[in-house]
Amino acid sequence: MDPADLRATMPVTSEVAYLNTGASSPAPRPVVEAMTDWVEYHNFEAPAEAGIYPHAWDTYEAVRETIAGFLGTTPESIGLTGSTAEGISVIASSIDFEPGDVLVRTDLEHPAGILPFDRMADLHGLEVRTLETTNGRLDLDDLRDVVADARLLAMSSVSWSHGTRLPVEEVVEIAHEAGAQVLIDAVQSPGQRPVDLESWGADFVAGSGHKWLLGPWGAGFLYVAPDTIDSLTPRRIGYRGVEDPTGSPYEYKAGTARFELGTTSPAPHVGLATAIDLLESVGMQSVQARIERLTDRLKAGLGDRLISPRDYESGLVTFQAEAPEATVEALAEAGVVVRPLPFPPGAVRASVHAFNTVDDIDRLLEAL
Template sequence: MQPTDLRDDIPALEDDVYFNTGASGPSPRRVVEAIESTLEYHEYEAPANEGMYTAAADVYESASAAVADLLGASPDEIALTQSTTDGINRVAGAMDWSDDDVVVRTDLEHSAGVLPWRRLERTRGIDVRVLETERGYVDVEDVKAAADDATLFCVSSLTWTHGTRLPIGKIVDIAHDAGASVLVDAVQAPGQTVVDVDEWGADFVAAAGHKWLLGPFGAGFLYVRDGVERDLVPSAIGYRSVVEANAADYEYEPGAGRFEVGTTSPAPYAGLETAIDLLEEVGIETVEDRIASLTDRLKDGVPEDRLLSPREYESGLVTIAVDDPEATVERLAERGIVVRSLPYPEAIRASVHAFNTREDVDALLEAL
């Protein structure tokens, strides 16, 4: 499958130029059809056959295996969640916090990587420390200084504000040497670049399928490095969290399974698995090469003083300074071009995916 074939299968692209995948990606027909067929089977046929719980469990298992393959992990290291925010909260809720604990984050984290720690700051008295960044980058020396008494680092692999790549491997090494854990918000990475959790070495990686993977809302996933879960007690428990739900005394599932709780619809996870299959049909290298080429074309047309993302390719997220971001978004929308404004910096952000074309890029530049 070529990127143009993928484009032809996405109805949302028929009339508009779409540059907002960093917020949410429009799903191809095959993804929606997988969701519909799974739901129909689950509701119409499974009740009188293997049963609805068994049918759902089969989908969970298959989706977990697909996510594991995508991330270079074992299926036992994958928990299915509803979103990145959900995954981060499950980790935050499983740790035994006290006022001696320190969470370190950057000043560019999405609210998913900010609010759970603010809550713990208020309810448990933890100390939240913020690493200041410069044009989307973090200074490794600042990471070292913050690691001395840190409990957990929460950082994004790709910054949603600038599209820069943080040195996750180096941050993990520094944190682990200091005895701290690392939770990575990776939601901007799967679907546009290779993600190898072994290479990162992080303890937890939270992401979701509704952005660059072009999957549906409601299908998130959480990687938990083998063995890390043994000292964690999730804040919620249900039949999917334990080995035997009806045992006299419960025993948590080994691996990431203890972070799953109870009944959820299998339909979004069927859509997620199909989205991953489509990505593999196109090829992640093909996807990334095309994103890089189109991103370069866009950046070449943006004046140096307006480009807030790095000139050299790092991701498909391109941040452009404008005088009135919200008004610019509205003006572009009137011309059928979809981008988003950012709360910080004062800019708009264009998300360039493999389904975009050179004509899309030229239309955006002309409108700007």
């Protein structure tokens, strides 16, 4: 499959220049069809054949393997969640925080990476430190200072405000040297560039499939490093997270599946697995190269309005507008879908994926 074939599976692309994947992507037809087929079989045929529960349980494991393979890790390290926010909340609530523990985050974080720890601060008396950045960039010396006595560092892999790619591997090394664990909000990375979670070295990684992975809402993932999982204390329990649901005493599963609870629909994750297969058929190197070419064109056309880095780092391109909300509304009327941002001031963001075209980019520039 090439990017043109991928685009042909997405009906919305014939209607508008859709440049808002960093918020949520439209799903390709095969993704929606795979979910529909799964639901129909599960309700119409599985009761008389595989069985409703065995069919679901086999599906959980199959999609776990697909997600793990795509992210360069093992199935045991992957838990199935509904969203990035759920994964972050699971980790936040499973750490045995003590009063005075230090949590460090950057000023680039999405509310999904802020609210769970604000709640933990209220509950446990944490000290929350916010590392200030400049134009979406971290100063690693400042990071060393602020994490020197930290319990946890929570950070995004790509800033949702500037589209900057943050140096995850270097950050993890610095935090670990200081004795801090690291949680990465990865929602803006998988699907637009190759990702190998093992090479990142983070203790925890949360993400979701409804952005660059082209999957549906409701299909997230949580990675926990094998040598870190026993440092967590799950606060929730369900029969999917234990070795023997009828055994006494209960025993949590060895891997990240211990955080899964009970009867949730596998359909969204079926859609995500199908979306991953589609992206792999295009090839992640090809996806990234196309995003780079298209963002280069957009950045050149934006000129001095550009807020994001001039050189390629991601498909997120933020630019200045006098009235962001009005600009986004006017662009929508012209058939171009982008979004305003709460920061930096006066910012509008376009998200460029491999299914986009030169015509999409030029349509945005002409409308501006």
